[in-house]
Structure formats: C-alpha cells, structure tokens
Amino acid sequence: MRATDSRIYIDRRGRRMERMSLTQRTALRKIYLAQYPGWRHPLVGYVLCPFIVALAMLCTLFLQKMLSWLSFPGAFLILSILFLALLWGAGASLFALLLSTLLLDYYFVPPIGHIMPTTWNAAAQLVPFIIVGLAIALITAQRERARLNALGAEQELHAYAEELEIANRKLEEANQTKDQFLSIASHELKTPITSIRGHAQLTMHRLTKQKDLSPEMQEIGATLKKIDDQTTRLTSLIDELMDVSSIRAGKLELRKQRCDLRHICRTVVEDQRLLSGRAITLGMPEKVVKMQADCERLEQVFTNLISNAIKYSPEGSPVEVTLSVQGAKTLIQIKDSGKGIPKDQQEHIFETFYRTPDAQTSSKRGLGLGLAISKNIVERHNGRIWCESEPERGSMFFVELPV
Numbered sequence: 449m450r451a452t453d454s455r456i457y458i459d460r461r462g463r464r465m466e467r468m469s470l471t472q473r474t475a476l477r478k479i480y481l482a483q484y485p486g487w488r489h490p491l492v493g494y495v496l497c498p499f500i501v502a503l504a505m506l507c508t509l510f511l512q513k514m515l516s517w518l519s520f521p522g523a524f525l526i527l528s529i530l531f532l533a534l535l536w537g538a539g540a541s542l543f544a545l546l547l548s549t550l551l552l553d554y555y556f557v558p559p560i561g562h563i564m565p566t567t568w569n570a571a572a573q574l575v576p577f578i579i580v581g582l583a584i585a586l587i588t589a590q591r592e593r594a595r596l597n598a599l600g601a602e603q604e605l606h607a608y609a610e611e612l613e614i615a616n617r618k619l620e621e622a623n624q625t626k627d628q629f630l631s632i633a634s635h636e637l638k639t640p641i642t643s644i645r646g647h648a649q650l651t652m653h654r655l656t657k658q659k660d661l662s663p664e665m666q667e668i669g670a671t672l673k674k675i676d677d678q679t680t681r682l683t684s685l686i687d688e689l690m691d692v693s694s695i696r697a698g699k700l701e702l703r704k705q706r707c708d709l710r711h712i713c714r715t716v717v718e719d720q721r722l723l724s725g726r727a728i729t730l731g732m733p734e735k736v737v738k739m740q741a742d743c744e745r746l747e748q749v750f751t752n753l754i755s756n757a758i759k760y761s762p763e764g765s766p767v768e769v770t771l772s773v774q775g776a777k778t779l780i781q782i783k784d785s786g787k788g789i790p791k792d793q794q795e796h797i798f799e800t801f802y803r804t805p806d807a808q809t810s811s812k813r814g815l816g817l818g819l820a821i822s823k824n825i826v827e828r829h830n831g832r833i834w835c836e837s838e839p840e841r842g843s844m845f846f847v848e849l850p851v
Contacts, residue, residue, distance in 0.1 A: 457620040493536020494543060501547045509555065521556045522548065524575040529581050538589040545581035545694060549574055568664035602720045631693040637696035638686050648672045655664060682811075688817040700827055702742040709746070709849075713771050716750040724758045731770040737778055739851050745825045746849075749833075750780065753816035753845050757784035759812050761842075773851065780847040789837040797835060798823040822847075 486492075504524040513523065524549035533541035554563055559571050652672045655665060694700040710732050717730045750769075757767045764786035772779050787806060789797060796802050803816040826833045830850055837843035 454597065460461065477596040478568075488535060490536050490539055493532055493540030496536075497532055497540050497543050498547060500528050500532060501525065501544050501818050504548070504553070505551050511814055522552055522580075525552065526577070526580055526584070529584050532600050537592055537789040541581070541585045541588055545578070545585065548581065549578060549660045552577060590796075624677050627696050630689050631697070633687040634686050634693060638683070638690075641679050641682050641686065645676060645683065648675040648679065648805065652676065665820055685815060688815065688821060691821045692817055695821065698836050700824065700828070702745060702825075704740050704742050707741045707743040709739060709771060709780070712743060713750060713769060713780065716747055716754060717769055720751070720754050720758060726758050726761075727766040728754065729766055729768050731768075731772075733771065733773055737771065737773055737851065738814075739778065739849060741829055741849070744827075746829070747782075749822040749825050750782075752822045753782045753847070756818065757782050757786075757843075757845075760784060760786040760807070761808075762786070776851055778851050780849075781843045781844055785842045785844060788841050789835060790839060794835050794837060798833070 484664050492698060507524045508521050525544075529541050529544045529548060532544045537675055550563060552559065553574060557571075652669060653671045655661065655672070658665070661669065664701065691700065713730060720726070721728050744834075754767060754769060761767060761784040767785075769779070770779075770782040770783075772781075772783040789804060793804050797804065798819045799816075801816045802820075802822040803814060805815075807814065823833050826849070831848050833845065833847050835843055835845050
C-alpha cells in the first residue's frame with residue numbers, strides 16, 4: 449500500500465481508503481464485541497487464561513510421567529494458546545504465551561526449577577515455542593482486524609443505505625409534487641385556452657361572412673388566425689402533459705374495442721398530408737387487419753410518429769408508412785429521411801422530457817413527451833416500440849402489436 453497522507457492510503461487494488469480514527473475504532477470494537485455473548489468478552493479470557501494454561505501444563509507433566517520423555521513438551525501449551533486466541537482474541541493468547549514460556553522454562557529448560565535460563569543454549573530451546581505462539585497471536589490479530597474492517601464497511605454501507613433511502617424518499621416526494629403540479633396546471637390552463645380558441649374561431653367565422661373587409665379588419669383576421677394556431681399548439685401540449693400525468697398516476701384508461709388498423713393508418717396519413725402538405729406513402733395489405741385496442745390511443749401513437757417523421761425530415765423528402773401482418777403480430781414502420789439518431793441516444797428517446805441534442809438546438813418545438821406517451825400506450829396493448837437509425841441515413845420507427 450502507498451501512503452498519501454496521515455489519513456488516506458491506497459490499497460493494493462489502487463483504491464483510496466481512509467483510516468479510522470481511534471475514537472471510531474473504539475466505537476467499532478464495542479459494536480464488534482456486542483455481537484458475541486458475555487462469556488466471549490476479552491476480560492473473561494484474561495481471567496480464565498491462568499487456569500487453562502495450568503491445565504495444559506498438568507496434561508504435559510502427566511504425559512511426561514507416563515512416557516518418561518517428550519520431544520515437544522509445549523504441544524499442550526500451544527493448543528491452549530490457540531484455544532484462547534480463537535475464543536478471546538490476541539490479547540488473551542499473548543498472555544497465555546507469556547505464562548506458558550515461564551512454565552516451560554521452569555519445568556523443562558535447564559537448570560530445572562529456575563525461571564530465567566542461565567545460558568544462551570538453554571534460552572534457544574524456548575525460541576521455537578515463542579515463534580509459534582507469536583504466529584498464532586499475529587494471525588488472530590489480523591483476523592480481528594479483518595473482522596473490524598468488515599464491520600466498519602458494513603456500518604458505512606448501512607449509513608449510505610440510509611442516506612440513499614432518505615434521498616430517494618425526498619426525490620419521490622418531489623416527483624409526486626411535480627406530477628401534482630403538472631396535473632393541476634394542465635387542467636387549469638386547458639379551460640381558458642379552450643375559451644380563447646373558441647372566441648377566436650367564432651370571430652374568424654364572422655369575419656369570413658363579411659364582404660369587402662377593410663385593411664384593419666384583414667389584419668385582425670390574420671391576428672386571429674395566429675391566435676388560433678398557437679392555442680391549437682398549446683392545447684396539444686396540455687393534452688400531452690395531462691397524458692403524462694395520467695400515466696405516472698396509473699390512471700390512463702384504455703377503451704378497447706375491435707379496430708381496423710388499416711383504417712387508423714389511412715386516417716392518420718390523410719390528416720398529416722392535409723396538415724403538412726408533404727408526400728407520405730402508405731403501404732398496407734388488402735385484407736382488413738382487426739385487433740382489440742383503443743382506437744383513439746393508437747391513432748395518437750401513429751400521429752406522434754408520423755408528425756415527428758415530417759418534422760425532422762428535409763422539406764420535399766417523402767415519409768414512408770408501411771403496415772404488414774407477420775403471423776400473429778402486425779408491424780407498422782414509419783421511415784423518414786432526417787439526420788438520424790446516434791446509437792447512444794436511441795435508448796433515451798422514449799424517456800419523458802428527453803430530446804436529442806440536435807432536436808434541442810433546432811427550431812423544432814416540442815417537450816419530448818410524444819414518444820414516451822406512445823411507448824406507454826403500445827406497451828399497454830402488449831406490444832413494443834423501437835427505433836433503428838444511422839447518422840445521415842434517416843430513422844425507422846417500428847410498432848409491433850398482437851393481432
């Protein structure tokens with residue numbers, strides 16, 4: 449690991465890690481110890497350590513008396529150190545190592561009956577035992593450290609999870625507030641806009657009945673036509689906002705009945721031809737294509753797709769609409785001659801309020817709601833909608849529905 453400062457270090461995987469403070473480690477150790485029963489507390493290990501070591505020594509002396517010679521008299525003492533390390537940690541094992549070393553020196557290292565060895569040769573006899581005992585204590589300490597680190601990571605994950613839950617709850621509340629605002633604003637705006645549009649159309653109708661209009665009245669007529677066009681556009685946007693609000697609230701109703709997809713496609717194409725004055729080719733099978741669906745909602749889907757194809761295609765370029773039946777499914781294809789949609793943006797175009805960067809910088813108006821609404825309607829009919837496109841080669845939208 450490479451040190452960077454007093455609290456931050458980089459582990460073997462190259463991750464930046466922060467060292468825990470002494471206070472944090474103490475608090476974490478309390479949590480760690482609280483997970484074990486009371487008899488596993490380190491203090492209990494220190495209290496029991498002399499008795500366990502003494503028992504191991506008695507077993508060693510008994511075995512020596514039975515066999516008259518032992519090749520490794522510290523075997524039982526090593527087992528006692530390991531036992532204490534597993535149950536009560538590194539501290540108890542080090543205490544046991546100290547007591548065991550003194551007992552081995554007293555009973556087995558010349559001169560027998562003395563605590564401290566008098567020669568280097570005698571002291572060297574204790575070195576293997578001490579090394580094994582220290583290895584056990586070191587492994588135990590590393591094991592405890594690993595458990596503490598794991599517990600620390602778990603505590604951090606819990607803290608992050610709580611923060612994420614709080615953030616998600618706030619986002620959900622904000623989202624609900626936004627949806628409520630959209631719903632209320634849409635309903636409140638629709639009535640006055642409808643009234644303005646109605647009065648403008650009524651006045652236009654009266655002006656058309658008059659002969660020899662003065663220049664001032666002709667100018668008023670042109671202004672009323674602009675008002676009618678803009679209120680029509682606003683009404684369409686409000687309808688889309690209301691649809692989005694209904695979708696998010698799960699209240700978008702489908703009034704299903706037997707529909708002829710050929711009739712729906714023909715109606716939408718003819719309407720778009722009249723509105724845009726553009727060439728739209730339509731290919732359909734000769735037989736009637738019937739299915740159980742909400743005719744108005746499917747008409748809304750096809751209108752969104754065809755109007756988008758017209759909007760983002762160069763003037764004079766045709767839009768191709770094809771209806772075909774493939775087994776138990778019907779496929780509607782709408783092809784344009786626009787700039788195309790990059791691959792990384794195709795998965796986002798069906799998201800609410802999403803518009804591609806090209807659409808945002810263009811003069812074409814929109815809120816990015818049409819495709820999101822269309823996707824929901826198609827999926828509610830157990831169908832699917834997707835796009836295939838390449839830059840500078842146009843786009844093709846597909847709608848697949850069960851017949």
